[in-house]
Amino acid sequence: KNEVEQSPQNLTAQEGEFITINCSYSVGISALHWLQQHPGGGIVSLFMLSSGKKKHGRLIATINIQEKHSSLHITASHPRDSAVYICAVIFGNQFYFGTGTSLTVIP
């Protein structure tokens, strides 16, 4: 049983498409992170949120605490968005990771 479930596991999109990646969790939450891991292996923290919505450029992250669900949206997707996106839930001292969503954006 995974405390954090992501969907889809793999996603291929055409450049310009609107993309949504979902994260559901079954544990309590202090904060939720969305991480991006590039094909070269480097990891970047995109968002850390505990309520509502955050926006940074073409990326939007939302969280619904009651439904225990978060979404990461990418507007006007671009091939450079191709990466693995990982959802991580922090509850107290515990960290729970999703298995990641592999996104490929085709020109």
Add this chain to the structure above:
Amino acid sequence: DAGVIQSPRHEVTEMGQEVTLRCKPISGHNSLFWYRQTMMRGLELLIYFNNNVPIDDSGMPEDRFSAKMPNASFSTLKIQPSEPRDSAVYFCASSLSGDATQYFGPGTRLLVL
């Protein structure tokens, strides 16, 4: 700022050898995290420190693994003795506090033969 610095970037060693991974967090950050990533298990938190004190080491696989943070600007993760199943990418990250945005280092790719 140079970001989180990890060394070495790559390490190849033989089973049974001691391996030491190093991390320099971003100056001013109070929390430091060690992660391991494998194809099979994905990203796992091994241990994290707050103000140089280990807060949670429940993710440390076994007694062969140990981590220290002697001061605010340096941490080590040691594996002794190393085993082939320890082969993974080890990431260090730091943040202003335990639940703030984390900044990841480039990782150390470890291969134990």
